[in-house]
Amino acid sequence: MERYLCDVLVTMDGPAGDVPVPIPDGMVDVGDDGRIVWCGPAADAPEAGADVTTHTTGILMPSLINAHCHTPMVLLRGAGEGLPVDRWLHEVMWPRESKLTPGDVRAGMLLGAAEMLANGIGASVEMYFAGQAMAEAAEQAGMRCLVTPGVIEDPDFTLTGPWPDQIDEMVALRDRWAASDLIDVGMAAHAAYSVSRECLTAIAERAADAGMPVHIHLAEQQWEDAAVRERSGGLAAPEYLESLGLFDGDAIAAHGVWLTPDDIEVLARTDTAVVHCPCSNAKHASGVAPVTEMQTAGLRLAIGTDGPASHHRLDLFEEMRTAIRTARIRSGDAQTFGPAEALRMTTAGAAEVIGRADELGRLAPGCWADMMALSPSEPALHPVVASEDDLLSRIVWSGSPGAISAVWVAGRKVVDHGRVLTLDVAEAIDEAQTRARRLAE
Numbered sequence: 100m101e102r103y104l105c106d107v108l109v110t111m112d113g114p115a116g117d118v119p120v121p122i123p124d125g126m127v128d129v130g131d132d133g134r135i136v137w138c139g140p141a142a143d144a145p146e147a148g149a150d151v152t153t154h155t156t157g158i159l160m161p162s163l164i165n166a167h168c169h170t171p172m173v174l175l176r177g178a179g180e181g182l183p184v185d186r187w188l189h190e191v192m193w194p195r196e197s198k199l200t201p202g203d204v205r206a207g208m209l210l211g212a213a214e215m216l217a218n219g220i221g222a223s224v225e226m227y228f229a230g231q232a233m234a235e236a237a238e239q240a241g242m243r244c245l246v247t248p249g250v251i252e253d254p255d256f257t258l259t260g261p262w263p264d265q266i267d268e269m270v271a272l273r274d275r276w277a278a279s280d281l282i283d284v285g286m287a288a289h290a291a292y293s294v295s296r297e298c299l300t301a302i303a304e305r306a307a308d309a310g311m312p313v314h315i316h317l318a319e320q321q322w323e324d325a326a327v328r329e330r331s332g333g334l335a336a337p338e339y340l341e342s343l344g345l346f347d348g349d350a351i352a353a354h355g356v357w358l359t360p361d362d363i364e365v366l367a368r369t370d371t372a373v374v375h376c377p378c379s380n381a382k383h384a385s386g387v388a389p390v391t392e393m394q395t396a397g398l399r400l401a402i403g404t405d406g407p408a409s410h411h412r413l414d415l416f417e418e419m420r421t422a423i424r425t426a427r428i429r430s431g432d433a434q435t436f437g438p439a440e441a442l443r444m445t446t447a448g449a450a451e452v453i454g455r456a457d458e459l460g461r462l463a464p465g466c467w468a469d470m471m472a473l474s475p476s477e478p479a480l481h482p483v484v485a486s487e488d489d490l491l492s493r494i495v496w497s498g499s500p501g502a503i504s505a506v507w508v509a510g511r512k513v514v515d516h517g518r519v520l521t522l523d524v525a526e527a528i529d530e531a532q533t534r535a536r537r538l539a540e
């Protein structure tokens with residue numbers, strides 16, 4: 100058993116709306132199976148047995164969950180800069196992605212996983228092609244991943260075969276990885292405007308049969324509404340997807356920028372989770388998602404970086420801050436949407452979004468030991484005036500990947516003082532470099 104003594108323990112345990120109280124001089128015990136055995140104030144901890152190895156850390160907290168990403172797009176990072184999303188997809192992304200091999204996807208996922216782990220992200224939700232390559236790379240990196248291979252139907256996108264075959268492959272992939280502790284598999288459709296009614300219906304039916312979550316982009320750009328209404332006989336995207344059964348099971352909708360109160364009502368009554376991607380939405384000038392309205396409606400909410408081609412960085416500290424800033428610009432109220440809410444959306448709230456609330460996103464007995472430690476000597480986290488300290492604010496406003504001293508996934512240490520322990524990062528950069536150049540030709 101491993102025992103972690105820390106200056107402050109942030110468990111993120113507790114229901115939405117509660118602000119978790121940090122525990123000074125905390126302790127976490129992790130069993131050999133990678134799960135937390137005990138967690139709380141060190142003074143209350145059980146006696147250490149002979150087999151216990153003790154470690155000391157600064158601020159110990161759950162590692163972060165990136166709830167919407169297309170990580171292998173690191174190979175396309177920087178391409179199509181400045182284009183609006185529709186031109187960026189049709190003129191740059193989809194033509195290049197049509198040249199991708201499984202080896203490219205694997206190389207992109209490995210480099211992106213190294214970046215995410217170093218940034219304190221222990222789990223991601225991925226919508227991308229070549230699901231087997233994605234899963235293998237995530238497993239190699241020692242990272243937790245919900246892989247959701249996605250269907251796109253567009254003349255500019257020619258990588259994948261017919262969608263019925265793709266749906267069969269998603270179910271087969273889920274079965275292949277069923278025994279893995281790190282890899283889960285769901286289904287994805289790119290969006291209501293880019294996938295046919297027949298395909299969306301088939302995905303809804305197969306996902307329900309197989310008990311797999313469905314991941315989809317929703318209302319990212321203002322122009323999508325007219326395109327969806329033309330296909331749907333006049334329905335807005337949420338009502339259309341509900342009518343096709345896509346929200347019957349576990350559904351994860353990314354972006355949710357252009358949602359009306361009626362749309363939010365549809366998401367609330369179908370218990371559809373939304374992943375807020377504030378940096379991507381800002382970079383593409385997509386708009387500012389109504390995050391506080393979605394909170395008020397009781398939606399399960401998380402935060403995602405989106406793909407590294409949409410928004411260069413895979414850094415949830417930056418996302419949390421951008422989420423707060425944009426929500427406050429939208430409301431004109433500095434009390435809107437605080438750091439504790441943003442931090443919940445990258446930890447316990449994100450675990451609820453992916454249906455893993457019982458074992459991820461919190462530090463509590465029975466949960467996986469997916470944790471990170473922030474260094475007590477990080478300058479940006481100081482000074483601390485005890486009488487007025489708000490630790491969660493300090494973590495969100497002043498924290499950064501540079502403050503991270505260690506990251507663990509399922510109890511296994513994967514990052515030590517910025518160094519990723521699970522793979523050769525220099526080799527991953529070289530590999531990605533060669534492949535990115537070929538795709539750009």
Ligand SMILES: [Zn+2]
Nearest residue numbers: 316353405406
């Ligand atoms: Zn996306």
